[in-house]
Amino acid sequence: MDILEKILAGINNLPTLPTIYSTLSEAIEDPNTNTEKLAKIISTDQVSSLKILKVANSPFYGFNGRIDNITQAILYLGFREVKNIVFAITVINFFSKDKEQSRFRPVEYWAHSIGVGIATRMIGSIANENKLENYFLAGIFHDIGKLLFSEFAQREYSKVLEIVARNNCLIREAELEVFGIEHSKVGQILSEKWKLPLSIQNAIYHHHEGILEQTKDKLIASVHVGDIIARAMKLGYPGDTLIPEPNIKVWEILNVPDGAIKAMKKSLRSDFEQTVRLMLVD
Amino acid sequence: MAQLINTDELKDGQELAAPIKNKFGQVLLSSNTILLAKHKKLLQMWGVFSVYIKEDNYSDDTINYDGTKLDEAKEILRKCLPWTPRNQAEKEIVELALYSVLDE
Numbered sequence: 001m002d003i004l005e006k007i008l009a010g011i012n013n014l015p016t017l018p019t020i021y022s023t024l025s026e027a028i029e030d031p032n033t034n035t036e037k038l039a040k041i042i043s044t045d046q047v048s049s050l051k052i053l054k055v056a057n058s059p060f061y062g063f064n065g066r067i068d069n070i071t072q073a074i075l076y077l078g079f080r081e082v083k084n085i086v087f088a089i090t091v092i093n094f095f096s097k098d099k100e101q102s103r104f105r106p107v108e109y110w111a112h113s114i115g116v117g118i119a120t121r122m123i124g125s126i127a128n129e130n131k132l133e134n135y136f137l138a139g140i141f142h143d144i145g146k147l148l149f150s151e152f153a154q155r156e157y158s159k160v161l162e163i164v165a166r167n168n169c170l171i172r173e174a175e176l177e178v179f180g181i182e183h184s185k186v187g188q189i190l191s192e193k194w195k196l197p198l199s200i201q202n203a204i205y206h207h208h209e210g211i212l213e214q215t216k217d218k219l220i221a222s223v224h225v226g227d228i229i230a231r232a233m234k235l236g237y238p239g240d241t242l243i244p245e246p247n248i249k250v251w252e253i254l255n256v257p258d259g260a261i262k263a264m265k266k267s268l269r270s271d272f273e274q275t276v277r278l279m280l281v282d
Numbered sequence: 283m284a285q286l287i288n289t290d291e292l293k294d295g296q297e298l299a300a301p302i303k304n305k306f307g308q309v310l311l312s313s314n315t316i317l318l319a320k321h322k323k324l325l326q327m328w329g330v331f332s333v334y335i336k337e338d339n340y341s342d343d344t345i346n347y348d349g350t351k352l353d354e355a356k357e358i359l360r361k362c363l364p365w366t367p368r369n370q371a372e373k374e375i376v377e378l379a380l381y382s383v384l385d386e
Contacts, residue, residue: 062288062331125332126286130305168361225371232363232379234386243379245365246372257300260334261374263286265381267332 003153004179010152011190020045021083021090028079038079039070042086051089052082054278060118060271084137088117092279095147103161104150108237110280113140115235115272120219120226122264127254129218137196138203142223144190145183145204146239149175164240171239172208184208210247221250229261235272284334289325292333294318299334355383 023041027033043049049070056073057065067073074082092110117139124135149157156178163174172182188205196204203223206212210224224247230236231243284299295316302311302325310328311321317335325333359379367373 059288060331062290064288064290122286122332128303228375229378232375232382234382241362243363243375246375248368251369251371256371257284257334258370259284259299259374260286261371262377263284263334265378267286267288 003156004181007148007152007179007186008189011148011186011193014190014193020048021087024083024086028083033079035071035074038074038082042070042082048086048089051278052085055085055089055275056082058271058275058278059267060121060275078133080133081136084133088137088140089279091141091144095151103165104146104157104239105237106147106150107280109143109146109239110236111272111276112230112236112238113143114275114279115230115233115268116140116142116223116226118226118271118275119229119235119264119268120222122268123222123225123229123254123256124218126256126260126264127218127222129222134197134200134203134219135222138200138219138223139226141187141191141196141200142204142207142227143183143187143238145185145187146171148186148190149179149183153179161239168242169240170242170244182208208244210250211253216253218253221253224250225254225256229264229268233265233268233272235268236276284336286332286334288332289322289330292317292322292325292335297336299336302328302330302333304328351384352380355380358383 020041024038027038027041042052052070052073053067055061056067056077057063061077063076067076070082077085095106117136120139120142121132121135124132129135149160160171160174160178163169163177164171167174172184175182184205184207188201191201191204199217199219202212202217203219206220207223207227210221211217212220227238228243228246231238295318298311298313298315298317301309301313303309311325315321317333359376363376363379367376
């Protein structure tokens with residue numbers, strides 16, 4: 001079995017998502033569902049409930065401590081946003097955060113991913129996108145392929161990180177050299193297995209290019225820019241220290257007003273620090 | 283210059299720097315609107331969590347750093363950001379990166 005087959009087999013053998021997420025997904029699709037029913041499902045997992053409340057009250061949602069129960073979280077944030085928070089928390093807990101290997105620290109990886117999640121949501125908002133519920137999640141999972149490489153091909157991934165350190169290159173260039181495939185594709189395979197919305201699958205797969213063929217997909221463009229901003233502001237560690245040049249075409253899709261990116265600096269930093277504490281430490 | 287702030291933090295008398303639109307592109311509040319408490323309530327009701335307001339005393343943050351430190355930071359940045367900005371948004375990304383190096 002070659003290394004790529006080993007990784008794909010590893011993804012195939014990953015368990016399906018925990019019951020709370022699938023039960024919640026089914027309930028949301030049920031036309032007879034109401035807020036109380038969903039709140040009851042979430043409340044069966046007390047640890048998740050507490051984290052959801054903390055995240056829902058984090059500054060980037062703008063409710064600053066006014067959400068005291070799950071029913072309110074659903075009312076204010078919407079079913080899908082709450083489901084996405086449950087999903088993000090579930091997946092972060094699903095993979096071990098302590099399994100460090102030389103130069104790959106899962107905590108730093110997740111911190112970068114959270115930074116990209118917050119930056120992506122802010123960019124979406126700046127770009128006048130009204131349906132922002134997938135933006136945070138797409139940002140959080142954009143690099144999930146790196147975690148899969150490190151989980152299922154630990155020895156080879158050390159080689160990837162050595163190449164990055166030696167050549168000062170992007171981690172995806174070293175992945176191509178070692179595996180013949182980038183983390184974006186591996187992440188997309190997992191997102192398909194886990195049946196994430198197609199828009200999120202596309203954002204994971206195309207976040208390096210920032211665009212998908214002739215489409216004007218704001219989510220892909222926002223994750224692309226969110227990743228670059230998180231790298232520029234050193235939010236977590238993505239596996240290399242480079243800040244890639246944005247694809248010039250994303251600016252036509254996003255129409256970012258002058259001053260908007262600079263204006264993100266303060267709130268992005270403080271939202272990042274608070275959310276990392278909520279999702280990774282508390 | 284504009285500053286993005288949470289709706290929660292709005293103060294009476296602040297001025298919108300960009301219009302607030304609904305999902306159909308209709309303008310709900312136009313730019314230059316002077317915001318009052320009633321606007322804050324409306325924005326919260328519409329689910330608008332952050333808005334651009336005009337910043338009176340915009341100042342370039344780099345003036346707080348001395349020339350040598352700034353040159354050193356630019357040199358460090360050249361190694362991890364080997365491209366030249368082509369528009370205002372990219373200039374602002376480069377600035378964010380520069381502040382990160384300066385603040386280390």
